[in-house]
Amino acid sequence: xxxxxxxxxxxxxxxxxxxxxxxxxxxxxxxxxxxxxxxxxxxxxxxxxxxxxxxxxxxxxxxxxxxxxxxxxxxx
Amino acid sequence: xxxxxxxxxxxxxxxxxxxxxxxxxxxxxxxxxxxxxxxxxxxxxxxxxxxxxxxxxxxxxxxxxxxxxxxxxxxxxxxxxxxxxxxxxxxxxxxxxxxxxxxxxxxxxxxxxxxxxxxxxxxxxxxxxxxxxxxxxxxxxxxxxxxxxxxxxxxxxxxxxxxxxxxxxxxxxxxxxxxxxxxxxxxxxxxxxxxxxxxxxxxxxxxxxxxxxxxxxxxxxxxxxxxxxxxxxxxxxxxxxxxxxxxxxxxxxxxxxxxxxxxxxxxxxxxxxxxxxxxxxxxxxxxxxxxxxxxxxxxxxxxxxxxxxxxxxxxxxxxxxxxxxxxxxxxxxxxxxxxxxxxxxxxxxxxxxxxxxxxxxxxxxxxxxxxxxxxxxxxxxxxxxxxxxxxxxxxxxxxxxxxxxxxxxxxxxxxxxxxxxxxxxxxxxxxxxxxxxxxxxxxxxxxxxxxxxxxxxxxxxxxxxxxxxxxxxxxxxxxxxxxxxxxxxxxxxxxxxxxxxxxxxxxxxxxxxxxxxxxxxxxxxxxxxxxxxxxxxxxxxxxx
Numbered sequence: 151x152x153x154x155x156x157x158x159x160x161x162x163x164x165x166x167x168x169x170x171x172x173x174x175x176x177x178x179x180x181x182x183x184x185x186x187x188x189x190x191x192x193x194x195x196x197x198x199x200x201x202x203x204x205x206x207x208x209x210x211x212x213x214x215x216x217x218x219x220x221x222x223x224x225x226x
Numbered sequence: 227x228x229x230x231x232x233x234x235x236x237x238x239x240x241x242x243x244x245x246x247x248x249x250x251x252x253x254x255x256x257x258x259x260x261x262x263x264x265x266x267x268x269x270x271x272x273x274x275x276x277x278x279x280x281x282x283x284x285x286x287x288x289x290x291x292x293x294x295x296x297x298x299x300x301x302x303x304x305x306x307x308x309x310x311x312x313x314x315x316x317x318x319x320x321x322x323x324x325x326x327x328x329x330x331x332x333x334x335x336x337x338x339x340x341x342x343x344x345x346x347x348x349x350x351x352x353x354x355x356x357x358x359x360x361x362x363x364x365x366x367x368x369x370x371x372x373x374x375x376x377x378x379x380x381x382x383x384x385x386x387x388x389x390x391x392x393x394x395x396x397x398x399x400x401x402x403x404x405x406x407x408x409x410x411x412x413x414x415x416x417x418x419x420x421x422x423x424x425x426x427x428x429x430x431x432x433x434x435x436x437x438x439x440x441x442x443x444x445x446x447x448x449x450x451x452x453x454x455x456x457x458x459x460x461x462x463x464x465x466x467x468x469x470x471x472x473x474x475x476x477x478x479x480x481x482x483x484x485x486x487x488x489x490x491x492x493x494x495x496x497x498x499x500x501x502x503x504x505x506x507x508x509x510x511x512x513x514x515x516x517x518x519x520x521x522x523x524x525x526x527x528x529x530x531x532x533x534x535x536x537x538x539x540x541x542x543x544x545x546x547x548x549x550x551x552x553x554x555x556x557x558x559x560x561x562x563x564x565x566x567x568x569x570x571x572x573x574x575x576x577x578x579x580x581x582x583x584x585x586x587x588x589x590x591x592x593x594x595x596x597x598x599x600x601x602x603x604x605x606x607x608x609x610x611x612x613x614x615x616x617x618x619x620x621x622x623x624x625x626x627x628x629x630x631x632x633x634x635x636x637x638x639x640x641x642x643x644x645x646x647x648x649x650x651x652x653x654x655x656x657x658x659x660x661x662x663x664x665x666x667x668x669x670x671x672x673x674x675x676x677x678x679x680x681x682x683x684x685x686x687x688x689x690x691x692x693x694x695x696x697x698x699x700x701x702x703x704x705x706x707x708x709x710x711x712x713x714x715x716x717x718x719x720x721x722x723x724x725x726x727x728x729x730x731x732x733x734x735x736x737x738x739x740x741x742x743x744x745x746x747x748x749x750x751x752x753x754x755x756x757x758x759x760x761x762x763x764x765x766x767x768x769x770x
Contacts, residue, residue, distance in 0.1 A: 161580050182624065185562050185584040189571040201559040202404040 151216050157190045158212070167212050174206040184209060191215070197222040241284050242386060242427050243765050244513040245466050250459075253280065257423075258520060262447050269444050273418060273521065280423035281386060288385040295347065296417045299395045302343035303409035303416075306402045309336045340403045344396055351392045354382045359605030387426040389602060393552055394420055398434045400556055407434050415442045424517040428510050428767040430528045430548040440523050447520060450732075455519035457728055460746050462512025465505040467754030468710045471763045473502045474755075475698035481666055481676075489679040490686040491693070496663035496676075501711070503662060504532070506766045507546070531718045536650035538619045538657055549602070553595045561591035581628055589621050596620075607670045615661050706753045 158167050165178050173179045179187070187209070188199045197219060208218045241248050257276045264272055282289045313332035317325055361379045368375050398416075401407045410416045419438040480487060480495030487495075508529040518525045528547050535541035542550050561567060567587040575583030600613020634641050660677065667673035694700055717727050731742050 181558070182581070182584040182588050185567075185571050185588055186575055186580060188563060189568045189575070189584075192568065193572065199563070200404065201555075201563050202406055204559050204563070 151212065153194055154191070154216060154219070155212060157187065157194060161186045161190070171211045173211060174209050179209060191219060195219050195223065241280060244424070244427070244459075244510055244517065245463055245765075250463075253283075254517060258447065258452075261521065266446065269446075270418065270442050271414070273422065273441065273444060274414060277418065277421040277423040277426065281421060281426060284386045284427075285383075288383065291350070291385045291388075292391065292421060295350070295391065295395050296413065296420050298343065298346060299398055299420070300410070300413045300416050302339060302399055303402045304411060305339050306336055306399065307409035309339065310405060336403055340399060343399050347392055347395050347399075351388060354384055354388060356601070356605045357382070387428070390429045390431055391420050391426065393431045393549075394433075397431070397552060397556060401434060410434070410438065412442075415439075418442060422518075422523075424514045425525065428507070428514070428765060429546075430511065430514070430526050431552050432526060432548070436526055437523065445522055448522065451519050451522050454728055454732065455516040457743060457746070458516030458519065459513045460516075460743070460750065461728075462509040462516065463754075464710065464746060464750050465509030465512065465714065467750055467756060469707055469714075470502045470505040470509060472703055472707055472753075472755035473498045473699075474763045476703075477502055477666070479697050481668065481672075484672070484676045484679065487679075488685045488688050489681065489683040491689065491697075492663075492676050493659075493680050493684070494686075496659045496666075496680075499666045500659045500662040501707075503666075503766055504529075505714075506763070510765050510767065531722055533655055533658075534651060534718070534722055535654050536647060537623055537654055538616060539623060541654055541658060542616070542620075549599070553599055557595050557598060558591045561594050562587050567591070582625075585621075585624055588624070592621060593617055603665070608664055608667060608673060611670050611673070612661060612665045615664065619657060619661075710749075710753070 155167050158165070162179060162183050165173070167173075170176070170178060174184075184204065188204070191197065192199060199218075199222065203218060203222070208214055241253060243249065257272075261269055261272055261276075278289065281292060285292075309332055313329070316328055316332070320328055357380050361377050365376050365379070398407075398419075402409045410419075415438055416434075418441045419432070419434055422437070422441055425432065477495055477499045480492060481499070484492055484495070511528045515525055515527070526548055530544040530547060532541050532545035535544055562571075567590065571584050571587045574586045577583070578586070596613040596617035597610070598613075599616070600610045603609045603612065631641075633639075640646060663676060663680075664670070664673035667676060720727055731739060
């Protein structure tokens with residue numbers, strides 16, 4: 151999870167990622183940040199994020215992102 | 227209107243307007259009464275029959291096209307589902323290390339089926355809607371190159387709502403392919419999802435998961451739904467009759483004879499057209515939602531107070547929402563998340579940084595979205611320009627965003643204060659009005675000429691009673707439109723604050739409730755633009 155937070159801080163600093171539960175709905179991450187984030191997640195965790203996974207529920211919090219990554223790793 | 231003529235195929239093109247007498251006084255009440263008296267089990271089948279009858283009355287034999295699309299969607303959906311089932315069974319039978327390769331095999335198989343199906347669906351739309359435009363341009367090019375070949379320009383009659391139900395068909399297939407929904411083996415449920423009569427003409431573009439089961443499990447009509455649905459239809463009728471249709475003669479006059487008017491008058495025409503388009507389309511959506519609510523069906527909203535947007539990008543999240551989300555889900559993300567685009571994002575981020583890196587892939591996807599969006603509205607260069615205009619505005623907004631933030635910081639401008647937000651809203655509205663002017667202009671070159679006059683000859687000095695007479699509008703019209711707009715503005719502000727006006731009035735006592743409904747009805751009867759001197763205006767979006 152720390153690696154994921156590092157990626158997020160690199161893409162968009164100055165956000166309290168550990169405490170935030172509405173990263174998408176609260177407009178902290180826009181579509182450009184999501185594009186970067188997905189590319190970085192795929193590189194770092196060796197998963198493929200399909201377009202169907204790009205929904206606010208999967209990106210609103212670090213916890214949600216992490217559980218998506220774990221699920222995708224299991225599926226791979 | 228006698229019964230035999232009413233029942234002739236394709237005879238009732240007035241039904242394309244949900245505010246027509248044919249719809250509001252005949253088709254809808256008959257449907258509601260029959261629906262209410264038949265047994266519960268038969269209601270879903272009745273809605274399907276009513277939807278097909280509605281389509282048949284407008285488009286006649288072209289109903290065969292809708293049937294073909296439904297059969298195609300049903301067949302390909304089940305095919306995709308079969309591949310998913312085979313994949314699951316095959317994956318269970320192989321060791322872990324072989325799973326990845328096997329998944330790839332099945333992925334390619336379903337991709338081929340999806341591609342073939344999508345080409346068929348979109349291909350049909352392209353041939354019917356765009357081949358005359360394409361052939362005309364090819365002929366012009368050949369003429370320009372002095373090649374003595376000219377092709378006959380094909381001419382097709384479009385089935386009503388083709389641009390809307392084709393997108394629904396494609397979204398269904400994509401959702402099955404992505405595993406978001408199971409393919410429906412019940413072709414009748416699928417047919418009702420594709421053809422439900424309140425939405426077939428102008429949308430909203432629904433996803434299978436949003437409405438298919440609601441429609442198939444409809445229940446008896448509840449008085450509360452009937453009441454709230456009827457009020458929503460009335461509100462839409464007010465937008466259409468009191469504002470959109472009243473402004474129509476003036477808009478027609480300015481856009482047809484723009485050369486006779488000063489730039490300021492043309493700007494007024496462009497503002498009036500933007501208001502007309504909003505009231506026409508969102509008013510129709512109110513009618514659609516209202517009719518659906520009568521049958522107990524909730525449809526996705528298509529408008530969310532677009533003129534309160536602080537940027538063009540936000541505007542398109544609030545205007546024709548279901549089209550925007552369709553493009554986002556089925557074009558923007560698939561393009562940005564394709565392998566080459568992901569690689570481009572990764573390498574560009576390293577060189578250009580966190581903001582401009584992803585912008586490169588994002589702008590390619592954005593270009594595809596806006597090219598398709600422009601073309602979806604119609605086969606003319608003006609529509610393509612309209613798409614490109616918004617592409618450039620949204621892209622520029624993204625490019626200059628860091629500079630604007632730095633600029634505001636340097637000058638200590640509080641971007642969260644009320645005045646700054648008003649500035650952003652006004653700026654967005656001006657950009658929207660310019661875009662809509664090109665959208666409405668008869669030709670792209672006309673749009674440029676009008677814009678040129680707005681810039682070089684911006685004056686209102688010719689505005690007097692004589693000019694208003696020529697524009698087929700008087701002070702009485704202006705006052706009515708302004709009062710109606712003020713009414714919509716107040717309701718919009720309340721909605722923006724999370725207050726549902728319809729719901730709030732419904733909770734008040736019977737006197738206030740009926741007084742509000744009667745006031746709305748009287749307002750429409752007294753101030754609506756209909757009868758002598760007015761021609762009913764076709765719903766603008768039905769042509770797309």
